Amino acid sequence: MSMSATVSRVENEKVLVLERVFDAPRDLVFKVFSEAEHLKRWWGPRGWEVPVCKIDFRPGGVWHYCMKCMDQSQGEFYGMESWGKGVYKEIVKPEKIVYTDYFSDAEGNVDENLPATEVTLEFVDQGGKTKLVNRAEYVSAEALKTVIDMGMLQGISETWDRLEEHLNEVK
Template sequence: MANQMITKVEGSVLVLERVFNAPRELVFKAFSEAEHLKHWWGPRGWEIPVCNVDFRPGGVWHYCMKCVDKNQGDFYGMESWGKGVYEEIVAPEKIVYVDYFSDAEGNENESMPSTRVTLTFDEHEGKTKLINRALYASPEALKTVLDMGMEQGISETWDRLDEHLQSLQ
């Protein structure tokens, strides 16, 4: 892979960075519209059968990821629901939201850590440098999601984002 994701842990904060060969406005749009998110959100072998986006401060993004890859063993057929509540949107520079594990009705799963995510989209030599700063309640909460394989999941998700962006240009 020519463009690897850079990962840094700073206490309770996970920082992920990657440069995408696409204009900033397009990368921002890929994070803000359901029609884009459905094509790339989630790790390989997972689809998004439900993706509702109310893209405004106070709005909610509610989605379901479903494993459709039989090679993923026990994960095959599994559904994972998530919910994001948007706090701040500055197009095309920044999106801030709180990310929760949820159920199909959008009720937050309080046994799982929530995350305050700040996405910044920086112009970078005609490309877009995406920086994801994920703030957890504690270093232990961050370790919980890292132990679940979240870093690999995001890396695969961003690979899929890169493929989606290339298909649009």
């Protein structure tokens, strides 16, 4: 089965919009973004695992996670850990999740040197399929350019490939 493509565009120089259609019902796509046991199985690029994933899925609640590179072929990334922290702002089940995304450490302390991102996930019902729209607003055009230069688009694309594979397994 062929993967559908992730479409990306930039709005207002600092908002990255990513869209993709998944062949799975909206309730399920929403669910795999809101439960730790699902996220642990698909979140992150290929070769990365999620050894820690804690979610308090409510406005004001925190999602704290660790991604770890388990793929030796990724060279200097092998064994690297990357901690992230999301704070949920708005949840409209099964339509929308809004959160602020931070870089953090293992204790959940936010890294003030790296820019936070406002993320809005929209889940659009398309008759048994679901269009996922991910809007990420960065503090500046420079901040957006920095993450794109870091290879974030490939990372998101691989993550959504893994999401598609996970949905095909559980639907």
